[in-house]
Amino acid sequence: MAANKVVIQDLTLQYSDGTESLRGVSMEIRRNAVTVLFGPAGGGKSTLLRCLNRLNDLTEIKASSGKVLIDGENVLDPKTDVIVLRRKVGMVFARPVVLPLSIRENIVYGLELAGEKRKSQLDQAMERSLKLAAIWDEVKDRLDDPAAALSGGQQQRVCLARVLALQPEIILLDEPTSGLDPISTGKVEAALQELKKEYTIVLVPHSVQQAARTADYAAFFLQGELIEYGEGKTMFTTPKQQRTEDYIMGRFG
Ligand SMILES: Nc1ncnc2c1ncn2[C@@H]1O[C@H](COP(=O)(O)OP(=O)(O)OP(=O)(O)O)[C@@H](O)[C@H]1O
Ligand SMILES: [Mg+2]
DSSP states (O other): OOSEEEEEEEEEEEETTSOEEEEEEEEEEETTSEEEEEOSTTSSHHHHHHHHTTGGGGSOEEEEEEEEEETTEETTSTTSOHHHHHHHEEEEOSSOOOOSSBHHHHHHHHHHHTTOOOHHHHHHHHHHHHHHTTOHHHHTTOTTSBGGGSOHHHHHHHHHHHHHHTOOSEEEEESTTTTOOHHHHHHHHHHHHHHTTTSEEEEEOSSHHHHHHHOSEEEEEETTEEEEEEEHHHHHHSOSSHHHHHHHTTSOO
């Protein structure tokens, strides 16, 4: 099995208003690791994340070039089955979006849509996903309560569990803890450290501190360009580029 799950080659993307949000980005994303995309607002982090599961299809793009290879297949190829791709590459967003259903139903919803009807299978997947998302103990006695009644931090972990229930291979998280208190944030971060044993994780952190805490590998983006990429430990102690250092030290933001 190749160590790299995702290989991005010379990716350039321009929105229809002319904004060039990625310029010649090349990087390889390792499996069983947390790879962090960090940098100031507008750097292209979310745009890159959305290329990995083709969520950019929903916005107007003027031009794009380059490749995003996942397990060797270019997912930007128009022939890619986007439904299959999005099952393989799950995404968690900044604001938890729970469905107006019970906790249980939130988790099994996607599986039911995919045709799974066996209660035992659904129950098993639900328990497994909630455990992986580090929320099982908090909800196991109230699975039929509305998910919306949970705290924001709990809802976010329910959203993570919902993604996990579909057994993706890659999990994308775009500032998943931006609205959470420090305790919930810590729980999500701890869950990611467990999850990386099985999955490939790509995280846009909400702060440099979170990037430093979580990154096995870190990529610094500035105005659509990948400035520096390497091991997290090195990046946050001895960055190679002056611009990376300035950003990490808070000299601009
Ligand atoms: N749907 C869109 N249409 C036009 N331009 C867009 C769209 N989405 C993003 N952009 C532009 O593309 C550039 C990169 O945006 P992107 O959202 O990827 O940055 P980001 O690094 O995620 O920033 P933030 O930290 O604020 O989330 C910005 O200049 C942004 O204004
Ligand atoms: Mg963003």
